[in-house]
Amino acid sequence: MKKIRLLRGGIFTITTAALFALLVGCQPQQSNRLTAVPFTDVTIDDEFWAPRLETNRKVTVTYDFEKCEQTGRIDNFAKVAGTMEGEFEGIYFNDSDLYKVIEGAAYSLKIHPDPELEEYVDGVIEKIAAAQWEDGYLYTFYSLPKRQPEKRWTDVRKMHELYCAGHFFEAAVAYYQATGKREILDVAFRLADCIDLVFGPGKKYDVPGHEEIEIGLVKLYGVTGDRKYLALAKFFLDERGRAENREIYGEYCQDHKPVIEQDAAVGHAVRAGYLYSGMADVAALTSETGYVEALDRIWQDVVSTKLYITGGVGARPGGESFGEDYELPNKSAYCETCAAIANAMWNHRMFLLGGDAKYIDVLERVIYNGFLSGISLSGNKFFYPNPLASDGKYERSPWFGCACCPTNIVRFLPSLPGYAYTQRGDSVYVNLFIAGSAAIRIGQNTVGLQQQTRYPWDGDVRITVDPGRSGKFTMCVRIPGWAQNSPVPSDLYRYLDRNTEEVSLKVNGNPVALNIVKGYTRIRRTWKKGDVIELNLPMPVRRVAAHENVRDNAGRTAVQRGPVVYCFEGADNPQGVANLILPTDAELRNEYHGDLLGGVVTITGRGQILQDGKKSVEDIDVVAIPYYAWAHRGKNEMAVWMPESAETEN
Structure with a gap:
């Protein structure tokens, strides 16, 4: 096979922005294009995300691979290749789970080289490559117990051949960018070319029932500059909702009308x-x-x-x-x-x-x-x-027959640093407040940023700006909607009170007026090494109400502090949650507990509980924890939206 020429570029992440970085090699960079700072140029060093990233690297990656072994996801490829006997195991789209774990492992390897993990993944890739058909087709379900060419591409609505291919393309690009090894990428090219021979204008007019391949094809385009991959992605998008050449699959598959006509x-x-x-x-x-x-x-x-x-x-x-x-x-x-x-x-x-x-x-x-x-x-x-x-019967599971979520988490978590910063021309955007550092190129200058913060528990953010040489550029610092009395960018939710504590900003200790445009305050000046931006985002405990049309939340409120939504769980409220009431005038306090649930801020106050068959109420102390942290202490009742009074129906 003729080798496809690859473009030089930065690490390819899960985001569009990393694609932009790769495309520098095949088309002029546009100064007005927003480009995310790749996760490889961002170091997270905080008390919140850093431990989770380490757990993902040290526990979840290996755990997911072990589960793929135990459930036959890896063996299916060996069986297709003829190195193992047996029938297909699992659900027809199980190939995709293995691909996602490879992608997550690739992101981990790029930041933390691990020869043992890399050797293991290389072995898995060898099995995948050996299972590929001569013409590039790759999908184990239609390859066992024997190859079934008559079934290929006959039901792309349900059988997820194209969905699996999309995840494979993402994994292939990620692993190549992490290790420089081409084998998995060459397998991806053969598969993509196989698909391109079948689908497209004048060929087979059809679309995947489960979208994903569009994302993967764009990533292949990013690493090669070969426009046929971009054209094929666009074909799959443009063909949706068009009944001229095929059966359409309806709203469930977003195939009810052309994508440019969709509005909901x-x-x-x-x-x-x-x-x-x-x-x-x-x-x-x-x-x-x-x-x-x-x-x-x-x-x-x-x-x-x-x-x-x-x-x-x-x-x-x-x-x-x-x-x-x-x-x-x-x-x-x-x-x-x-x-x-x-x-x-x-x-x-x-x-x-x-x-x-x-x-x-x-x-x-x-x-x-x-x-x-x-x-x-x-x-x-x-x-x-x-x-x-929850009524107390729900808890996390060690795995699922359909394991899309565990294998999606393992690739998404290590990509998070790539969401923190963005650059456009001579402007740097600070999107997320996470302690750590970043290196950002502005023209011929490299600007180092160092964030110090205890966010999301504290709204004080200190950003040290260290340009390689002094220069004029713009720092754009996000002012979150929650800090501007707007929990979401619509009227779906609103705060019951209006926070009077104002957001404040200083540069080198001097107050700076907020100049907010599209949610970012912009500071343009000549920056020199050691300049410091200090942002204060007040974090009072807020009560949130839903739009009156949300019937399930009528007469109920939720609790939020900063970006974190809270819930009430039975482990902290032994009287039970189902009959708790949180009056709108309840005074709520917050306190950090470093030894609880990995370190959390809890919300406490006085609530009420219904007694005597809901005929009377009794005042009690209530405790709320971050929603994300529930179900870590056994099965418990839980609720986010709490009744304001005894009249609210449970």
Whole structure:
């Protein structure tokens, strides 16, 4: 096989921004393009995320590989290659789980070289390569007990051949960028070329039932500059919702109308998030304004009517799908962990397209709440759905038959540092407040940034600016919506009180007036080594109410402090949670506990509990913990939204 020429570039991350970095080699860099600082140029050194990243590296990566071994996900490839006998094991799309773990391992290896892990992954890749058909096809379900060429591509709506391929492309690019080894990438090229021979204008008109391949194809384009991969991604997007040449698959697959005509989030929430991410990827490279306009409409629909306060999406267990407008139940909320990840990916891409902090506000809400609840502190137990209330019968699982969530977490966590900073021209954007450092190129100058903060428990942020040489550029520091009396960028949620403590900013000890544009305060000056930005974000305990159309939250409020949403759990409230009341005038206090649940701020105050068959109330002390931290102390009742009075129905 003729080797495909690869472009030189930076590390390829899960985000669109890293794609932009890779494309520097094949087209002129545009000074007005927002480019994320790759996670390889960001070091996290805080008390919150750093331990989680280490747990992911030391525990979850290995744990997920072991589970892939135990459940036959790796053996399936050996059986196809003929080095092992046996039938196919598991669910037809299980290949994708192994690919995601390889991607997560690649990110880990890039930051923390580990010869033993690399040798292990090399062995897994050898098995995958040996299972590839001569023409490039790769999908173990249709390859066992014997190869079944007559079934290939006959049901891309359900069988996930293209979905698995997309995850393989992402894994291949990540592993090549981490190690410089081409074997997995060459397998990916053969598979992509096989798909390109089948699908496209004048060939087979069809689209995957589960979107993902669009993201993977764009990453292959980023590492090669071969426009056929970008064109194929665009074909899969543009063919959705068009019935001229095929059967369309309806709202569940976001295939009910052409993507540029869509205006609401419908169907399977994970598929939707991957579709919107793929649209944003292609829009960034093709100036496809129709995609951007549709994405704007869909995003507004989500944040105005379908977003949980935790950042989760997907109200219905049936179909793992979005519900109707304002359909946001609590106990039956699905809020799949994969959907939270897809929502974060999509919002970051939306930010890169538009530069508005409202997208980072949503991303931050996701990562501190609806995503983080999906994994235990130990790194080896997981939530699939993330409900906002529990009767005490729900807990994290060590694995699932459909293991998409554990294997998605393992690749998403190590990519998080790549969301912290962005650069455009001579402007640097500070998106997330995480202690650590970053190195950012502005022209011929390298600017070092050092963040000191205890965020999300404390709103004081100190940023030391260390340019290689003094120079004039703009520091854009995000002022979160939650600090501006706006919990979300819509009227879906609102604070009951109005915080009068103002955000303040200083440079070298001197107060600076806030100049907020699209959620960022901009400071343009000649920066020299050792300059310091001090940001103070007051973090009072806030009570949150939902839009009146959210019937499940009528007469209820939630508690939030900074970006963190809280819940009440039976472990801290032994009288039970089901009959607790939190009056609107309850005085709430916060206190940090370093020895509790990995270190958390708890919220305490006086509430009430219904007694005598709900005929009377008694005053009691109540305790709330961060939502992400629940279910670490056995099965317990839990609730995020608390009744304001005894009249509220449970």
